[in-house]
Amino acid sequence: MKILDICDLSVTFSTPVGDVFAVNNTSFSLNENETLALVGETGCGKSVIANSIIRLLPQNAKVTGSILFKGIDLLKVSESELEKIRQQEISIIFQNPSLSLNPLYTVGSQIIEPLIIHKKMSKQNSIDKAIQLLKTMGFSNPSKAYGMYPYQLSGGMNQRILLSIAMTLNPSIIIADEPTKGLDNELVRDIIDEFNTVKRVNNSSIILITHDLSVARELSDRIAIMYSGEIIEIGETKKFFKKPLHPYSQALLNSLPERGFIAPNGTSPSMINVPRGCKFHPRCPYKKQECSKKIPLFYSYDDRSVRCYLFQ
Ligand SMILES: Nc1ncnc2c1ncn2[C@@H]1O[C@H](COP(=O)(O)OP(=O)(O)O)[C@@H](O)[C@H]1O
Numbered sequence: 001m002k003i004l005d006i007c008d009l010s011v012t013f014s015t016p017v018g019d020v021f022a023v024n025n026t027s028f029s030l031n032e033n034e035t036l037a038l039v040g041e042t043g044c045g046k047s048v049i050a051n052s053i054i055r056l057l058p059q060n061a062k063v064t065g066s067i068l069f070k071g072i073d074l075l076k077v078s079e080s081e082l083e084k085i086r087q088q089e090i091s092i093i094f095q096n097p098s099l100s101l102n103p104l105y106t107v108g109s110q111i112i113e114p115l116i117i118h119k120k121m122s123k124q125n126s127i128d129k130a131i132q133l134l135k136t137m138g139f140s141n142p143s144k145a146y147g148m149y150p151y152q153l154s155g156g157m158n159q160r161i162l163l164s165i166a167m168t169l170n171p172s173i174i175i176a177d178e179p180t181k182g183l184d185n186e187l188v189r190d191i192i193d194e195f196n197t198v199k200r201v202n203n204s205s206i207i208l209i210t211h212d213l214s215v216a217r218e219l220s221d222r223i224a225i226m227y228s229g230e231i232i233e234i235g236e237t238k239k240f241f242k243k244p245l246h247p248y249s250q251a252l253l254n255s256l257p258e259r260g261f262i263a264p265n266g267t268s269p270s271m272i273n274v275p276r277g278c279k280f281h282p283r284c285p286y287k288k289q290e291c292s293k294k295i296p297l298f299y300s301y302d303d304r305s306v307r308c309y310l311f312q
């Protein structure tokens with residue numbers, strides 16, 4: 001069952017130096033209880049997609065397409081209805097935990113706030129629930145953690161607090177934007193464990209945004225690879241790691257340390273002067289004449305979808 005259905009989403013920012021085509025005609029859906037990884041290099045449009053879903057984009061953004069959540073188009077609902085959905089149905093964990101937590105309040109009080117406001121829980125019940133959540137999220141002394149301020153905790157711990165806050169209302173969808181960015185390996189491991197806990201305990205659907213393929217591999221059921229504002233391949237994660245289809249996906253996998261750090265040639269194209277045809281063609285070892293003329297459609301291969309003429 002689809003819980004989120006994004007259709008033909010495009011986001012353009014008007015800037016003094018020209019229009020930035022950040023997301024182009026992108027469609028994908030998220031199923032109930034599914035974790036979908038959205039993977040791609042910095043600047044390819046991952047956060048813009050996340051922010052479009054909860055409509056938190058700056059004024060200079062022009063958004064077209066539709067984002068259906070349980071049948072309602074999030075791009076069309078009133079601000080007040082959307083606010084309710086943001087608080088109770090779709091939780092987003094932003095990229096930088098230290099900016100998302102209020103430095104002036106203890107982490108505990110930030111966890112109980114939504115419980116008191118939206119679940120109308122008593123203070124004592126919400127504190128009990130918060131401490132239980134902190135325990136679930138791996139804090140060995142949850143009562144102590146409850147009374148701490150964000151600055152007293154490490155980046156990884158604050159990330160776990162954000163995940164606890166996201167879990168409090170048992171949302172239908174959790175969007176996590178780069179939850180492991182900047183963390184060392186051990187903490188990445190912790191965060192992966194926490195997400196596994198969320199998946200087990202919460203039954204939420206998760207959009208996991210990451211540039212880290214190994215995190216995507218461990219946590220996601222399906223994976224969508226983005227390149228320069230477009231999804232170029234989407235399908236089952238297991239199949240992807242066995243045999244990535246798009247030449248860019250192959251290049252991305254080959255850049256992993258265990259596969260020899262072979263980076264793809266060249267750099268990502270400008271989002272202002274966008275190349276014609278397939279955006280990857282200037283860097284593609286398999287390019288044919290048609291690749292620079294017309295953007296390929298999605299082709300089906302092995303129950304997956306890939307935007308490349310090789311699979312026509
Ligand atoms: N407010 C904005 N104004 C202009 N361009 C923007 C704005 N926000 C993001 N962009 C551009 O949109 C593109 C996608 O950004 P983003 O979604 O943040 O990438 P990432 O995949 O790293 O999360 C980038 O080229 C970025 O520079």
Ligand SMILES: [Mg+2]
Pocket residue numbers: 046047048095177178
């Ligand atoms: Mg981002």
